[in-house]
Amino acid sequence: MTAGGPASPGGAAAPREGAGPRAIDTVFIAxxxxxxxxVVRTCREMGIRSVVGYSSADADSAAVRAADDTVRIGPAAGRRSYNYPPAIIEAALRAGAQAVHPGYGFLSEDPDFAEICAANGLVFVGPDPGVMAQLGDKALARALMAAAGVPVLPGSDGPVQxxxxxxxxxxxxxxxxxxxxxxxxGGRGMTVVRHHDDLxxxxxxxxxxxxxFFGDDRVYLERFWERPRHVEVQVLADAHGGAVALGERDCSVQRRHQKLIEESPGPGxxxxxxxxxxxxxxxGVRSVGYTGAGTFEFLVSGEDVAFIEVNCRIQVEHPVTEMVTGMDLVREQLRVAxxxxxxxxxxxxxxxGVAVECRVNAEDPDRGFIPCAGRLTEFTPPGGPFVRVDTHAYAGWSIPPDYDSLLAKVIVWAPDREQALDRMDRALAEFAIGGPGVHTTIPLLRSVLRDPLFRAAGHSTAFLDERRSYA
Incomplete structure (x- = not known):
């Protein structure tokens, strides 16, 4: 890791990046x-060698093209590649990596995988496995936060039997x-009950x-708020007692509990x-000894707030926070690791200022958000001042049917929310994506951006269900 960073408290020079007890010069990206x-891009800026593990379906991916080195870890099926620890550990060791960055999804919140990494001398870029196990059990996380004085919704004391x-x-x-x-x-495995006969x-x-979804049938109960806002707080913490909250992100525009638009700060x-x-x-961070990047998620109804869960990883929407703070969250993850x-x-x-992110998915909103696989004959992202596009897609690339449907994240910044929403609408209008049978969420996103209720920050997690019958 390269030198850098501000002066530490007391005026002494901050320790050089990588001067901690675990020198990292190669990161395996799982x-x-x-x-x-x-992650490849941040590694390059830090002078760290990046190695991407890829499945056979991703042999021609943009990440494979950009990495310093690559290792094939298995076939297209996730259970035999990105979700298969033996293949990842073998590949990381063969590549000479000292650390494994799990990104989000797949094994990123699997404490067993984090322990396997440690047992093989690899640093898992994430929180301690024990902390991850506690917070990954959503019922236990509720109890821990309540004990720390964080408000929670009325609910069951642990899983119901x-x-x-x-x-x-x-x-x-x-x-x-x-x-x-x-x-x-990730919004999966949730069922709302409004009538006793349906219980x-x-x-x-x-x-x-x-x-x-999870290989674990334990469930717990919480009171359901009909029209709350979904607001989350990005945190970073190190092993030296340092912890910061980097502002909130509103993620209330959702379909089936899956986020489509995120913005910071939370409007209204x-x-x-x-x-x-x-x-x-x-x-919450201090009560469990959390380290690394994480997100504490809350429901907000008027002045009432309630904790719902912790995501023990980098978030899909982390660029929103980067745009308003000027920080590289992946760099901070690697520093802590x-x-x-x-x-x-x-x-x-x-x-x-204000940052907004829209997730452009290869889905057809008019057909219940059904995923669309196929070859992209056109893919021209937008540009212009204060527009960022995080994507792995390109013209000529075929969308594999084996994974999630995310094509790109468009993130914009502006001094105020009105300008940010206008800029996002302009950027989405410029985004040219085409291919046989390929549909995207862009028309839906643009309709939300222009909706008067959304513009007035009067939306809630029920917004799409109430405004669009097919959502």
Missing amino acids: NRGEIALR GERSVAEEAGRIGLPLIIKAAAGG VPAYRQARAAARE LPPGVAGRLAEYALR AGDPLSVRGDQVAPR
Whole structure:
């Protein structure tokens, strides 16, 4: 790692990057798509050799083309490549890596994989496996945050066992409620219950979904807020006691609990709410000894706030925070992994302006957001002042059917929200994507950007369901 960073408290020069106890000169990237390319770029700027592990479906990917070295880790199926620890560990060791960056998704929040990395002398770029295991159990994370004084929704004390227990807990919590997978995340495995007659069938459905998505059928209950805002706080923490909250991101525009638009700062929040969210996030960080990058997620209804979960990894929407703070979050991840302190203190973080991110997915919103695979005959991203496009796609590349449908993330910055939304609309209008059978979410995104309710920051997590019948 290269030298750099501000002076540390007290005026002494900050430790050189990489001067910690774990020197890192090669990072193995155990992921694909735009996040793999994103990590490659930061590694290059830091003077770190990058090695991308790829499946047979990604042999011609942009990340493979950009990396310093590559290793094939398996066939297209994720369970035999990106989700297969033996192949990743073998490839990382063969490449001479000291660290593994898991990106997001796949094995990024798997504490067992983090322990396997450590057992093989590899640094896992993420929090401690024990902390990850605690926070990855959503029911346990609720209990830990409540014990730390972070507000949570009324809910069950841990996973519920059996249909009778579900009925008893529902009577105590009240309706509507939501049934969530204890091992869940990413909006999957959730079922909303508004009527008592639906409770037992919903419980069975939620358990089946949890088993399918996560291999763990434990579920827990929470009171369901009908029209909240979904607001999250980006945190960074090191092993030297340093911890910072880098502002909030509003992620309320969602379809099936999956985020489509994110922005920072959260628009229209009541006075003092953003500060409280940051305080609660840092309280949570310190209570469990969290290190690395992470996101504390909350629901906000008026002045009421409630913790829902922690994402123990870099987020898809991390560029929003980078645009308003001027920080490289992947660089900070690698600093912490090497044993270095964060490059900033909390009083040095001063977000400026407004940033908005739109996720451009290869999906057809008019057909229930069905994914679209196929060859891209045209792919011309937008540009212009304060427009950033994180993508791995290019003209001539074929969208594989084996993975998620994210094609690109368009991120813009402006001094205020109105200018940022106008700039995003212009950028999306310029984005030219074409190919046989390929549809994208761009028309839907542009309709949201122009919606008066969204413009007035009056939207909630129910926005798409209520404004568009097919969402």
